[in-house]
Amino acid sequence: MLEALKQEVYEANMMLPKLGIVTFTWGNVSGIDRKQGLFVIKPSGVPYEDLKPEDMVVVDMDGHVVEGDMNPSSDTMTHLVLYKEFPTIGAVVHTHSSWAVSFAEAGLPLEALGTTHADTFFGDVPVTEALTKAEIESDYEENTGHVIVRTFKDQGIDPEAVPAVLVKQHGPFTWGPNPKKAVETAKILDVVAEMNYHALQLTRGDIRVPQYLLDKHYYRKHGANAYYGQNNAKSNSGVTHR
Amino acid sequence: MLEALKQEVYEANMMLPKLGIVTFTWGNVSGIDRKQGLFVIKPSGVPYEDLKPEDMVVVDMDGHVVEGDMNPSSDTMTHLVLYKEFPTIGAVVHTHSSWAVSFAEAGLPLEALGTTHADTFFGDVPVTEALTKAEIESDYEENTGHVIVRTFKDQGIDPEAVPAVLVKQHGPFTWGPNPKKAVETAKILDVVAEMNYHALQLTRGDIRVPQYLLDKHYYRKHGANAYYGQNNAKSNSGVTHR
Amino acid sequence: MLEALKQEVYEANMMLPKLGIVTFTWGNVSGIDRKQGLFVIKPSGVPYEDLKPEDMVVVDMDGHVVEGDMNPSSDTMTHLVLYKEFPTIGAVVHTHSSWAVSFAEAGLPLEALGTTHADTFFGDVPVTEALTKAEIESDYEENTGHVIVRTFKDQGIDPEAVPAVLVKQHGPFTWGPNPKKAVETAKILDVVAEMNYHALQLTRGDIRVPQYLLDKHYYRKHGANAYYGQNNAKSNSGVTHR
Amino acid sequence: MLEALKQEVYEANMMLPKLGIVTFTWGNVSGIDRKQGLFVIKPSGVPYEDLKPEDMVVVDMDGHVVEGDMNPSSDTMTHLVLYKEFPTIGAVVHTHSSWAVSFAEAGLPLEALGTTHADTFFGDVPVTEALTKAEIESDYEENTGHVIVRTFKDQGIDPEAVPAVLVKQHGPFTWGPNPKKAVETAKILDVVAEMNYHALQLTRGDIRVPQYLLDKHYYRKHGANAYYGQNNAKSNSGVTHR
Numbered sequence: 028m029l030e031a032l033k034q035e036v037y038e039a040n041m042m043l044p045k046l047g048i049v050t051f052t053w054g055n056v057s058g059i060d061r062k063q064g065l066f067v068i069k070p071s072g073v074p075y076e077d078l079k080p081e082d083m084v085v086v087d088m089d090g091h092v093v094e095g096d097m098n099p100s101s102d103t104m105t106h107l108v109l110y111k112e113f114p115t116i117g118a119v120v121h122t123h124s125s126w127a128v129s130f131a132e133a134g135l136p137l138e139a140l141g142t143t144h145a146d147t148f149f150g151d152v153p154v155t156e157a158l159t160k161a162e163i164e165s166d167y168e169e170n171t172g173h174v175i176v177r178t179f180k181d182q183g184i185d186p187e188a189v190p191a192v193l194v195k196q197h198g199p200f201t202w203g204p205n206p207k208k209a210v211e212t213a214k215i216l217d218v219v220a221e222m223n224y225h226a227l228q229l230t231r232g233d234i235r236v237p238q239y240l241l242d243k244h245y246y247r248k249h250g251a252n253a254y255y256g257q258n259n260a261k262s263n264s265g266v267t268h269r
Numbered sequence: 270m271l272e273a274l275k276q277e278v279y280e281a282n283m284m285l286p287k288l289g290i291v292t293f294t295w296g297n298v299s300g301i302d303r304k305q306g307l308f309v310i311k312p313s314g315v316p317y318e319d320l321k322p323e324d325m326v327v328v329d330m331d332g333h334v335v336e337g338d339m340n341p342s343s344d345t346m347t348h349l350v351l352y353k354e355f356p357t358i359g360a361v362v363h364t365h366s367s368w369a370v371s372f373a374e375a376g377l378p379l380e381a382l383g384t385t386h387a388d389t390f391f392g393d394v395p396v397t398e399a400l401t402k403a404e405i406e407s408d409y410e411e412n413t414g415h416v417i418v419r420t421f422k423d424q425g426i427d428p429e430a431v432p433a434v435l436v437k438q439h440g441p442f443t444w445g446p447n448p449k450k451a452v453e454t455a456k457i458l459d460v461v462a463e464m465n466y467h468a469l470q471l472t473r474g475d476i477r478v479p480q481y482l483l484d485k486h487y488y489r490k491h492g493a494n495a496y497y498g499q500n501n502a503k504s505n506s507g508v509t510h511r
Numbered sequence: 512m513l514e515a516l517k518q519e520v521y522e523a524n525m526m527l528p529k530l531g532i533v534t535f536t537w538g539n540v541s542g543i544d545r546k547q548g549l550f551v552i553k554p555s556g557v558p559y560e561d562l563k564p565e566d567m568v569v570v571d572m573d574g575h576v577v578e579g580d581m582n583p584s585s586d587t588m589t590h591l592v593l594y595k596e597f598p599t600i601g602a603v604v605h606t607h608s609s610w611a612v613s614f615a616e617a618g619l620p621l622e623a624l625g626t627t628h629a630d631t632f633f634g635d636v637p638v639t640e641a642l643t644k645a646e647i648e649s650d651y652e653e654n655t656g657h658v659i660v661r662t663f664k665d666q667g668i669d670p671e672a673v674p675a676v677l678v679k680q681h682g683p684f685t686w687g688p689n690p691k692k693a694v695e696t697a698k699i700l701d702v703v704a705e706m707n708y709h710a711l712q713l714t715r716g717d718i719r720v721p722q723y724l725l726d727k728h729y730y731r732k733h734g735a736n737a738y739y740g741q742n743n744a745k746s747n748s749g750v751t752h753r
Numbered sequence: 754m755l756e757a758l759k760q761e762v763y764e765a766n767m768m769l770p771k772l773g774i775v776t777f778t779w780g781n782v783s784g785i786d787r788k789q790g791l792f793v794i795k796p797s798g799v800p801y802e803d804l805k806p807e808d809m810v811v812v813d814m815d816g817h818v819v820e821g822d823m824n825p826s827s828d829t830m831t832h833l834v835l836y837k838e839f840p841t842i843g844a845v846v847h848t849h850s851s852w853a854v855s856f857a858e859a860g861l862p863l864e865a866l867g868t869t870h871a872d873t874f875f876g877d878v879p880v881t882e883a884l885t886k887a888e889i890e891s892d893y894e895e896n897t898g899h900v901i902v903r904t905f906k907d908q909g910i911d912p913e914a915v916p917a918v919l920v921k922q923h924g925p926f927t928w929g930p931n932p933k934k935a936v937e938t939a940k941i942l943d944v945v946a947e948m949n950y951h952a953l954q955l956t957r958g959d960i961r962v963p964q965y966l967l968d969k970h971y972y973r974k975h976g977a978n979a980y981y982g983q984n985n986a987k988s989n990s991g992v993t994h995r
Binding site for chain 3: 140141142143146211214215218221222223225226228229230232234236237239240243247254255256257259265266267268
């Protein structure tokens with residue numbers, strides 16, 4: 028069942044240690060087949076060096092395991108809520124990468140301070156409120172998904188334009204069109220957090236970038252007029268082909 | 270004598286350089302056979318690349334070397350005190366990992382600031398008082414053990430729930446049911462110290478997490494209702510198996 | 512066409528991940544053939560592990576691609592402006608290396624704080640002004656080149672003596688006589704930024720080095736009286752050959 | 754000539770990149786044959802991957818190259834002064850390792866803040882004064898040696914007990930009985946600087962360790978009553994051999 032997606036989710040999970048954004052088993056990647064209404068996720072607590080594509084667990088949109096001998100990630104219900112509420116995303120990633128966690132623990136968003144940020148995130152990466160006692164004590168993982176969705180709704184943020192969040196007191200979640208892209212975004216988030224940390228220690232000035240810089244960098248890489256990479260129109264950066 | 274335990278202790282020692290928490294020979298791991306009243310520990314000052322399982326030294330509960338040609342770790346008496354006073358632990362680890370040492374030098378505990386901490390430590394990781402002149406000048410290593418035990422007793426901390434300490438002006442000790450687990454805890458302690466450092470530089474707000482978050486994350490991984498990983502009840506995270 | 516230069520530019524691009532100054536595809540190196548008025552640059556958005564020498568794109572001084580199937584780097588027009596305005600340079604490098612970007616985001620120059628800096632940069636590495644809305648919205652990459660050139664002209668800095676700049680809100684550009692040297696300078700810039708960051712956090716004193724130290728270190732490695740390395744006069748450091 | 758020493762100096766030089774304390778060619782190690790009054794040093798500006806044992810240059814105590822086709826390290830005269838003035842040392846190392854350089858640039862000594870420091874350095878690692886204009890403009894490298902020696906004499910520090918210094922605005926020099934030991938000390942210095950940096954950012958309290966802790970840790974590893982490692986008396990740490 029879903030062998031190609033399992034392979035894809037497996038490979039994306041294996042990127043986490045390679046990119047240096049995971050310690051031990053503290054991360055998980057899932058990918059969804061929207062037509063079948065099923066998603067594939069890493070099993071809980073299995074070391075990356077022991078992981079095999081066939082270990083991936085298949086879960087339906089009611090949270091039932093429909094294939095796989097192992098327990099799915101303990102964060103499965105958070106992934107499920109994000110798939111339901113962000114209907115265009117194809118993959119979800121959770122890590123405890125150090126720089127991003129530090130901002131989550133401090134309860135601070137990742138403000139847009141430069142083009143490295145703007146190339147991937149079209150505005151600040153928000154931080155959620157802390158979950159309440161009631162939200163933690165019952166359906167904790169599901170409520171983690173809800174606090175993320177609430178944050179995006181309350182602040183009017185488009186989850187496709189800002190494919191990441193910091194859950195306060197916890198850490199980052201990212202998402203994207205496919206598992207590989209969502210993992211790359213998890214790495215970028217951590218790199219941006221590292222840059223922000225140092226920039227914020229260097230100055231107390233207001234160093235947020237203006238909206239027109241966000242527009243420029245985001246639309247250079249996204250949408251109809253994108254010209255970064257090999258699959259886009261070539262006329263926009265001042266370089267012409269003979 | 271104790272060949273299986275020697276192998277286990279050897280392998281756990283070799284994890285230290287692999288996990289990046291040791292410089293040169295600045296770390297040691299031991300494991301105990303409670304029935305025989307003997308523990309196995311790394312020899313003193315031997316480079317990790319030269320270490321062999323048969324080099325491990327066997328020591329009894331009176332601090333007598335009962336097998337092994339080499340000197341045991343200079344911290345042997347600290348391990349011995351911890352084994353005596355914390356009767357349920359099966360292994361002890363000492364390192365000079367950079368982030369944890371920085372907090373030990375600053376004389377600050379590792380406050381619980383997020384779920385990364387809460388997954389392993391059920392509350393703050395305490396820092397001891399500095400050893401007195403008398404404690405340092407005579408039976409130094411033994412007194413290092415005593416100041417650890419005193420810290421846990423005075424603050425009413427359960428060493429199984431918080432399997433780590435920072436010895437002021439010195440560095441971290443961790444423990445656990447077996448050598449591998451205790452080494453993993455040594456790595457986690459350093460990662461948590463790194464996250465705490467950056468979070469504390471980012472804000473002056475009170476960012477300690479509430480007790481109910483500690484409860485949730487600790488009992489998600491520990492005890493009868495744990496549901497993280499593959500060896501626990503599966504009914505608790507909202508995911509069900511058909 | 513320009514096969515030797517393509518190889519050289521390819522190899523210099525491949526140094527970026529090896530030196531740890533690039534994440535994903537966030538960097539590009541070019542080299543110029545001044546006689547032919549053509550430069551060779553990395554294609555846009557191609558992962559380093561997939562890059563081949565023959566993928567390098569040849570561009571003329573009007574910004575026309577004259578050879579190569581792929582889009583050149585989106586930063587091509589910035590490189591072109593630098594080649595035009597700094598007529599003695601042979602190569603240009605752009606990265607998003609973390610330490611240098613942090614200073615660019617904070618809007619701070621890299622002050623000369625020690626000999627590590629002085630060995631490569633004959634004075635502070637300047638930071639540009641932020642680009643205006645108009646400069647960003649039209650001919651953005653070309654204007655990035657212009658703001659760099661303007662910074663050097665306004666501050667009277669010789670681009671051969673200080674072969675690097677921080678573009679505010681963006682990141683570093685470096686240059687040099689050839690691609691390899693320019694990449695080495697990109698690494699040095701990041702190392703110097705790391706050292707400066709920590710030194711500036713340690714003290715609020717004025718720790719800029721005096722001009723005579725800059726003179727000494729710069730001319731030890733550059734110009735007619737240089738005596739560092741194997742290709743210089745040997746009489747100057749107090750050591751004599753029999 | 755001095756083939757064994759050349760091999761030893763070569764191997765110690767090759768440890769620098771392996772230990773992560775050198776960028777490009779920014780480091781050099783030498784070792785001395787006291788009987789012959791000759792020392793062996795790395796050639797200037799040669800990349801570590803190209804270095805061979807036979808490239809090492811032999812220099813006499815007047816600064817004459819007596820064997821070797823290449824220029825010796827540009828820092829040769831600094832090494833020579835240290836060999837002359839510190840008559841018991843057998844090797845000298847210079848690096849631009851990042852953490853140590855940051856303290857040198859900030860003009861701050863490395864205060865003894867913990868046992869990691871005390872195991873190697875019997876007290877603070879001093880920082881020199883800045884060299885004067887005259888000292889820099891003539892015989893710069895020799896004067897670098899003199900300012901180091903002056904610092905130790907003025908502050909009454911024994912160079913065997915504190916085998917390291919930070920040259921202000923420049924970086925660290927370390928020394929020891931042989932090249933390998935001196936390189937290990939260069940690594941330890943950088944690790945201690947990293948720990949100090951973070952401890953000093955965490956607190957404004959006075960966290961220097963007392964003299965009796967320095968005594969304990971230093972004499973645990975050095976001198977007649979040392980008991981760390983495999984070559985010392987075994988009776989001192991509370992552990993006994995049957």
